Amino acid sequence: MSPLHTGATATEAFRSAFQSFPERVALVLPDGGTWTYAELHQRVQRMARYLQSLGLERQQGLAVLTGNQPEALVVIIACAWLGLRQTALHPLGAEEDQAFVLQDAGIAALVVGAQHAERGAALKARGLVRHVLSLGPSPLGEDVIAASSAFDGAELPIAAQPEDIYRITYTGGTTGRSKGVVHRHRTTLTMLLQQLAGWEWPDELRFLIATPISHAGGAMVLPTLLRGGTLVLLDKYSPEAFLRAVQQQRITATFLVPTQIYGLLDHAGLADWDRSSLQYVLYGASPIAPARLAEAIERFGPIFGQLYGQAEAPMTIAYLRRDAHDLANLERLQSCGRPLLGNQVALLDREGREVAPGEVGELCVRGPLVMEGYLNRPDATAEAFAGDWLHTGDMARCDAHGYLYLVDRAKDMVITGGFNVYSSEVEACLALHPAVAQSAVIAVPDARWGEAVAAIVQLKPGAQASEQELADFVRERKGALHAPKQVWLEAELPVTPLGKIDKKSLRARFWGQQQRQVG
Numbered sequence: 001m002s003p004l005h006t007g008a009t010a011t012e013a014f015r016s017a018f019q020s021f022p023e024r025v026a027l028v029l030p031d032g033g034t035w036t037y038a039e040l041h042q043r044v045q046r047m048a049r050y051l052q053s054l055g056l057e058r059q060q061g062l063a064v065l066t067g068n069q070p071e072a073l074v075v076i077i078a079c080a081w082l083g084l085r086q087t088a089l090h091p092l093g094a095e096e097d098q099a100f101v102l103q104d105a106g107i108a109a110l111v112v113g114a115q116h117a118e119r120g121a122a123l124k125a126r127g128l129v130r131h132v133l134s135l136g137p138s139p140l141g142e143d144v145i146a147a148s149s150a151f152d153g154a155e156l157p158i159a160a161q162p163e164d165i166y167r168i169t170y171t172g173g174t175t176g177r178s179k180g181v182v183h184r185h186r187t188t189l190t191m192l193l194q195q196l197a198g199w200e201w202p203d204e205l206r207f208l209i210a211t212p213i214s215h216a217g218g219a220m221v222l223p224t225l226l227r228g229g230t231l232v233l234l235d236k237y238s239p240e241a242f243l244r245a246v247q248q249q250r251i252t253a254t255f256l257v258p259t260q261i262y263g264l265l266d267h268a269g270l271a272d273w274d275r276s277s278l279q280y281v282l283y284g285a286s287p288i289a290p291a292r293l294a295e296a297i298e299r300f301g302p303i304f305g306q307l308y309g310q311a312e313a314p315m316t317i318a319y320l321r322r323d324a325h326d327l328a329n330l331e332r333l334q335s336c337g338r339p340l341l342g343n344q345v346a347l348l349d350r351e352g353r354e355v356a357p358g359e360v361g362e363l364c365v366r367g368p369l370v371m372e373g374y375l376n377r378p379d380a381t382a383e384a385f386a387g388d389w390l391h392t393g394d395m396a397r398c399d400a401h402g403y404l405y406l407v408d409r410a411k412d413m414v415i416t417g418g419f420n421v422y423s424s425e426v427e428a429c430l431a432l433h434p435a436v437a438q439s440a441v442i443a444v445p446d447a448r449w450g451e452a453v454a455a456i457v458q459l460k461p462g463a464q465a466s467e468q469e470l471a472d473f474v475r476e477r478k479g480a481l482h483a484p485k486q487v488w489l490e491a492e493l494p495v496t497p498l499g500k501i502d503k504k505s506l507r508a509r510f511w512g513q514q515q516r517q518v519g
Helices: 010-020 037-053 070-082 095-104 114-125 144-148 185-198 216-226 239-249 258-265 290-300 378-384 423-430 467-478 503-511
Strands: 025-028 034-036 061-065 085-088 107-113 131-135 165-170 180-184 206-209 230-233 253-256 280-283 304-310 313-320 344-348 361-366 390-398 404-409 414-416 419-421 436-446 450-459 486-489
Touching (some): 010 070, 010 185, 010 216, 034 037, 037 070, 061 095, 061 114, 070 107, 070 131, 070 144, 070 230, 095 107, 114 131, 131 144, 185 216, 185 313, 206 216, 206 239, 216 230, 216 313, 290 304, 313 361, 313 390, 344 390, 378 390, 404 423, 414 436, 414 450, 419 423, 423 450
Parallel strands (some): 025 230, 061 085, 206 230, 206 253, 253 280
Antiparallel strands (some): 025 034, 344 361, 361 390, 390 404, 414 419
16 A cells, blocks of 8 residues: 555554643552653653663563563553564463463563563463563563663664554453454554544543453553553452542542443442542443443443443444433433444345344454454455354344444353344343343254253342342343343352353353353
8 A cells, every 4th residue: 555545553652642631640550650651652662662672672572471460561662663463462361361372373572560570470481472571570571661761762763664563462262262353553543543432431531450450451551542542551450449449549530341330339438439530431342231221321320431442443433422311311311422524324134134233143343443364364354244244142132212232242142942032122121120130042962942041140139039030020021032041149250360250161151062052
């Protein structure tokens, strides 16, 4: 492609922020100190020069295994400057999965947070990467923080090119070995423009990152900096730690996953903290029960905006505005919003034809937000891009006003006796019961019907309800087809490292080595 039309890089967006707001506070440190935009810029340049000194060259791979610490952001932005391919290992991931990612992505250097030194040592022993470095003092390897401080902080020329791979993000591997999702700078810039234009940012932006910067939390960094905002990183999330940070740092905006919102609502000390500064709560990454969302709006105010995306088309496929979170229209609370400008969205049947208005089809998307493809997986890429659409695997319907409603993941739909039951509908019904904190509805084997609806339920602290009571509650409101044939009460539902309910592990209890025969 001619340079006339190739566009810019994400790195230039970082540089624009540094140049625009040099004296503003970019980052609040764990000890209460701060870095200005100019100080963050200098640290990035020193880190970039240090990484260059190791012989790392444009489009080689660098992986990070860290928590939410300021120095990790320095490494990530330095990678962007040098045109390195970035890959994040989830801090709570399994060693085998992390080793697979290092090998599959062809990683040349791994930077490990000091708190993950033991895992870093295990990965180092496998001999998969040329450089294993420590983010802080540890016996693992050279401390990149100390080593980079000796280098010049003057600005380097940007090495990244518009068509370079910006990052490779690995999916959760819920249906087997995880896949590397390849994103060029195009994707990040598209997402950034849609975030800035489509989301509802407060004028005074103090953003609390309470989810891993290795995943969704990291997508909040660049738009915050481009708006001249201040970032506050929460390394270990808990309702108490979150509320303390909001009060002490006068946080105005944040991003949470639904399980975090449920935890806040059920936290006994919620009313003890000053939350008056909080103006905007983005949420997403998994479905939220409308009844619990209504409860959140009642307790926090009309400050919620829902984002919808996935690893293959991140964060900004669709958005539900704050004013659409209408307590007088509970059905609308089930929506993930309307497509954002720049995305084409269609609901397709199994033959690739658009379904009629109001009917359920697979949500498919095309546009510059979509990934380049899966690394080293041409067959999987071809399947995902069938018919020149990205097939998200999410089943959805669309109303007359253009609002999208996710009804299930294709693999989470229960097919019982030839009828489709969408787990999200049963979960939303269970959430209406005053004793239910959250639930997971899955398919279990059934000799007569092939699959049966089952529910694993977590009750609110101090609440009581029997399994039969909950099954009857759904039957009365949704009918016999949707009523769980089996209900289990558990103190806590399993979650993935990203905070989503882990339905894969729940299904494994019942299916074992047996494959689902339908769906």
